[in-house]
Amino acid sequence: MKHSDTKTQILDVAQDLIQRRGVNGMSFKDISETIGIRRASIHHHFETKEKLLEALMTRYSQEYGSAIEDIVASSASAKNKLTRYMKLFLKTAEADPPEKACMCGMLAAEIASIGEQAARLVVDYSESSVQQIARILDQGKKNGEFQFNGDINVMARMIFSFLEGGLIFVRANGQKQQFKAMTKQVFKLIEA
Amino acid sequence: MKHSDTKTQILDVAQDLIQRRGVNGMSFKDISETIGIRRASIHHHFETKEKLLEALMTRYSQEYGSAIEDIVASSASAKNKLTRYMKLFLKTAEADPPEKACMCGMLAAEIASIGEQAARLVVDYSESSVQQIARILDQGKKNGEFQFNGDINVMARMIFSFLEGGLIFVRANGQKQQFKAMTKQVFKLIEA
DNA sequence: GTCTATAGCGCGATAGAC
DNA sequence: GTCTATCGCGCTATAGAC
Numbered sequence: 160m161k162h163s164d165t166k167t168q169i170l171d172v173a174q175d176l177i178q179r180r181g182v183n184g185m186s187f188k189d190i191s192e193t194i195g196i197r198r199a200s201i202h203h204h205f206e207t208k209e210k211l212l213e214a215l216m217t218r219y220s221q222e223y224g225s226a227i228e229d230i231v232a233s234s235a236s237a238k239n240k241l242t243r244y245m246k247l248f249l250k251t252a253e254a255d256p257p258e259k260a261c262m263c264g265m266l267a268a269e270i271a272s273i274g275e276q277a278a279r280l281v282v283d284y285s286e287s288s289v290q291q292i293a294r295i296l297d298q299g300k301k302n303g304e305f306q307f308n309g310d311i312n313v314m315a316r317m318i319f320s321f322l323e324g325g326l327i328f329v330r331a332n333g334q335k336q337q338f339k340a341m342t343k344q345v346f347k348l349i350e351a
Numbered sequence: 352m353k354h355s356d357t358k359t360q361i362l363d364v365a366q367d368l369i370q371r372r373g374v375n376g377m378s379f380k381d382i383s384e385t386i387g388i389r390r391a392s393i394h395h396h397f398e399t400k401e402k403l404l405e406a407l408m409t410r411y412s413q414e415y416g417s418a419i420e421d422i423v424a425s426s427a428s429a430k431n432k433l434t435r436y437m438k439l440f441l442k443t444a445e446a447d448p449p450e451k452a453c454m455c456g457m458l459a460a461e462i463a464s465i466g467e468q469a470a471r472l473v474v475d476y477s478e479s480s481v482q483q484i485a486r487i488l489d490q491g492k493k494n495g496e497f498q499f500n501g502d503i504n505v506m507a508r509m510i511f512s513f514l515e516g517g518l519i520f521v522r523a524n525g526q527k528q529q530f531k532a533m534t535k536q537v538f539k540l541i542e543a
Numbered sequence: 544g545t546c547t548a549t550a551g552c553g554c555g556a557t558a559g560a561c
Numbered sequence: 562g563t564c565t566a567t568c569g570c571g572c573t574a575t576a577g578a579c
Contacts (some may be wrong), residue, residue, distance in 0.1 A: 165544080165545095179463055180461070180463045180464055181373065181375060181460060181461045181463075181464065183373060183375030183376050183461075183464075184375050184461060184463065184464045186571075186572065186573085187572080187573070187574090188571070188572075188573095196544095196545070196546090197545070197546060197547080198572095198573085198574090199545075199546070199547080199548095199574085199575085199576095200544070200545050200546075202573085202574065202575080203544060203545075204544090206574090207573075207574075208572095208573065208574095258463065260460065264460070264516065264519065265460060267519050267520055267522075267523040268373060268452065268456070268457060268460040268461075268519050269372070269373045269375075269376060269460075270522065270523045271371055271372045271373075271376065271450065272372055272373065272375075272376045278523070281523060282523055282524045285520055285523070285524070286524065307539070307540060308539040308540070309535075309536045309539035309540070310532070310536070313529070313532045313533055313535075313536045314536060316517075316520075316529060316532075316533060317513050317517070317533045317536055317537075319516075319520070320512075320513045320514075320516035320517035320520055320533065321509050321512045321513035321516060322512075322516070323516035323519065323520065324456065324511075324512035324513060324514070324515035324516025324517065324519070325508075325509070325512035325516065327456065327459050327460050327515065327516070328459055328477055328508075328511070328512055328515065330459075330462065331459040331462045331470070331473060331474055331477070332474045332477070332478065337505070337508055340502070340505045340508075341505055341508060341509045341512065343501075343505075344501045344502070344505045344506060344509055345509075347499070347500040347501035348499060348500070348501070348540050357562080357563095378553075378554065378555085379554080379555065379556090380553070380554070380555095388562095388563070388564090389563070389564060389565080390554095390555085390556090391556085391557080391558095391563075391564070391565080391566095392562070392563050392564075394555080394556065394557080395562060395563075396562090398556090399555075399556080400554095400555065400556095
């Protein structure tokens with residue numbers, strides 16, 4: 160079993176810190192102390208903090224983007240797909256130790272503090288997530304699983320917004336079981 | 352017409368900066384340069400940054416808390432109340448210049464970076480907001496305006512989460528008209 | 544690829560004059 | 562109540578040895 164290389168370790172620790180404290184609450188010093196190297200060594204792998212954020216968000220988009228694509232492209236029911244999609248968020252809410260929000264949500268909250276490139280990656284990822292949710296809703300509406308009034312895309316954006324905001328607030332108030340209750344409530348609103 | 356005093360100016364500028372950049376993206380230097388005084392003068396009014404955040408969140412709870420109470424306690428229809436409540440968020444989304452999210456949401460996102468006292472004020476305020484939304488939903492369900500499956504409190508928390516998350520993401524992607532569309536979608540889901 | 548050393552600035556905070 | 566001056570630390574970033 161090989162240990163992950165330094166570059167990967169840096170990305171892992173940076174992501175963890177951002178999910179807990181945010182971009183401006185995460186520093187090269189924090190990272191270096193956590194993985195036991197010097198700050199200068201981080202700069203060897205990532206020239207600037209801005210570049211680190213770009214690399215982080217790129218990896219994130221690929222990992223989660225393909226996980227979500229797998230879900231949407233599968234032959235399962237719409238309900239099963241939406242359940243699996245929301246389970247990705249549930250996993251973060253129920254992480255041990257908890258106190259983690261979605262990294263995309265944290266970067267979006269501090270969008271003014273990250274570079275243009277990283278900001279675009281955040282926007283692109285979130286817009287693509289909304290689209291994927293919309294596809295699931297569309298499938299469900301067409302095959303009769305789901306039934307609700309209003310526009311599918313608006314509804315998809317609402318679900319995404321609630322998932323992101325929900326994670327931030329259950330982390331703040333510590334009541335993570337509330338998050339699960341809300342994901343179940345989604346189905347009560349849209350199921351036929 | 353008297354100009355607002357320094358203490359109020361400091362709170363106003365601090366709140367504005369937090370809504371745009373977040374707690375860790377706001378500094379005494381930013382505040383001092385914006386209102387044209389020295390950093391030491393801010394410390395005269397607020398001993399520490401932590402105390403400033405407490406004062407800020409206390410004022411915020413009072414202002415918005417009483418505005419929300421007025422709405423909930425009025426004799427209007429549930430639909431009218433919920434519309435007025437959501438209009439408080441819409442006003443932030445459509446602020447000019449925009450790029451503002453809800454201060455409570457920004458503090459919640461960076462909850463690990465603020466003191467215990469300020470953190471509790473954030474949690475208390477958001478929980479009380481959820482309760483107020485629940486009261487509106489309860490009124491609407493009882494008098495037949497609203498009709499939806501599931502628990503009222505969970506539904507209230509979902510609406511609050513979506514409003515907070517929604518503000519963060521429409522600020523990031525610049526499409527504030529999407530926020531208004533989502534608030535309208537709420538009624539399509541719950542109206543009888 | 545990791546290190547030491549350092550530059551240069553921003554930060555929160557305090558002492559003390561006015 | 563505001564100022565100047567300063568402390569001490571954290572921050573991102575860079576140069577250059579090993």
